Amino acid sequence: LQSLLNNDDARWKSTLQGQMVDYLVRGKRHLLIVLPTGGGKTLAMALPSLIEPEGITVVVVPFVALMEDLKIRLSNYGVLWGTYGDLELEKKRVILVSLEVAADENFVRFCGNVQGCGLLKRIILDEAHHFLMSPIFRPAFLKFRHLVSAAVPLALCTATMPPKYEQDLWTALKVSPRTTITLREDSTARPEISYRVTKVDPDDVEAKVVEYVNSVTLREEERGIIYCNTIAAAQHLAKAMGVEAYISNLTLAKKNEIMRKWVGGEQPWLIGTSAIGVGIDYPHVCYVVHAEPSYTLIDYAQETGRAGRDGKPSVAQMICSGPPLCSRENYTGYGGYDEMVEWVELLDACRRYHMGQFLDGIGRTCGSTPNGEFCTYCAGLLVRCLLFVSYSSLCSLQKIPPRYKMPVPISFTAPLHPGVKRTFEEVQEEDAFYDDGPTLEHSDCKCFDHFVVIY
Incomplete structure (x- = not known):
């Protein structure tokens, strides 16, 4: 990685990115790789061709814009790439091909010939979720499963593949789940x-x-x-x-x-x-x-x-x-x-x-x-939190007994234990306000719906 980027301080974006490269180079099973958007899938796809002394990686791309972007980035990484139909493909390390071409019988035969020479290392499907979910790409994707007969590992890469769809994806390719491995981040959330x-x-x-x-x-x-x-x-x-x-x-x-x-x-x-x-x-x-x-x-x-x-x-x-x-x-x-x-x-x-x-x-x-x-909702909760604390501070200036002065908000985004969350009506019923303090109206305490109140 440091050699590719010419940076001694380079590090993997995540542990899973490093595992992806390791499985692509060493693995013999089909892979489903789910990394967040911006998680470094392209870099991980480029590295094996620089690590291995020889061999060809086929990358199937569904969009023209994505293919143009891959060409630029592979060139920047110093990877020798070509597109199917180019001359002198034997000198290339990565071959980029559209889904429609990849599903063609001529390309399937080409992959078989390259595999017969021992040079075809893997076939990667980028943005693999489109092949299952898009009505435009799905017919070609169903034909693409003929490439499984090339007897090389498939790697399906995406940032958005719900777990409940995984089995359907492999079934569409007629691949047994026993021959597959899924590399998935616990969360593909983008916190920023x-x-x-x-x-x-x-x-x-x-x-x-x-x-x-x-x-x-x-x-x-x-x-x-x-x-x-x-x-x-x-x-x-x-x-x-x-x-x-x-x-x-x-x-x-x-x-x-x-x-x-x-x-x-x-x-x-x-x-x-x-x-x-x-x-x-x-x-x-x-x-x-x-x-x-x-x-x-x-x-x-x-x-x-x-x-x-x-x-x-x-x-x-x-x-x-x-x-x-x-x-x-x-x-x-x-x-x-x-x-x-x-x-x-x-x-x-x-x-x-x-x-x-x-x-x-x-x-x-x-x-x-x-x-x-x-998000919009959680930001609204934060505003209500600040308003509630401000209201509580105002109450502290009034004649409210100490036990009612400062309700303490507990992590307003965390689940509240049902045993400790009480509504305003329950508070009124269990602990009547003292006669020497002002009476609090329900509208004043509507934020109780979102907070644990500690006495």
Whole structure:
């Protein structure tokens, strides 16, 4: 790692990143690798080709933008790469190929020939969740399972693969679970991202997005991204902001031009559709704004995952009129559409917890996530906490007996033990206030719903 980065102080981003490289080099079993967005999957994919004296790694990529990004990053790492169809492929260490080409019988035969020479080391599927969940990629993915016959380890890489989908993924590939290993972080949460939602009328979404963007001050290196659900919405918003939209039907040259303007700071806000959901690895994205929700919770996690890659606090702001509208005939049943609807409608629960429950099988609130930025709900709890403490301080100046002066808030994001949480009515019933103190109204103590009161 230090040799590749030419940095004696280089360290793995996580223990799992180092394990990923170790399994890719030494392992003989199929892998499912789930690392958070920005967790270093590309670097881990590049290292084996530099460690091994010979051999070829095939990387299957679902998006043109992602493939272009991989070409740049592999070149920066000093990896000899090529695309299927190039001349002198035998001199390359990594071969990049689209999913459609990888599912073709000619490519399957090519892999068989390379394997027959003992040179094919592994096949890696990047952004593997798309192959199971996208109606566009799923037909080609079902054909891709023919590559399993190449008798080399498969490595499926993603940042968003709910545990409940793992078995379906391997079943679609006709791979026995006994031949697989899953490397998964306990939590793929991005603690540096604050998840926020603002509800507005449908006709006001665009105006509120423009208003929000104008209220934000970006430093010289900082950038923002705005996601729209449709090409028409992206173009209309981009026109209102006086910039160009990054959409799927642009030429590659035009996309690269818009991207250069964005990275260079000439156009600090990048506006587009899910076409910019992957392949963006600029480290200083500190704002991701959604004009209406993503179609699924996995899409949303991927898109907001562009933010905070430098480890600094960042904001994922959604401005919407309601839950996403999804065409059911184009929905594979995976991806978390129903979970996205629930997430948008959440009023009385932590948004980070809801996302983690779906993506990792384990939910963690903002307060129980180390260095976690607060979501809309948890920030509201904090405000109520401060108001409650302020109210308690005010009460201490009144004629309230000492036992009632300063209720002590206990970690407002931690689960409260049912045996110690008491409502205001229960407090009144068990311990009547003294006659020489002022009477407290229920409205004054409504924050008791969120705190343990210690006497």
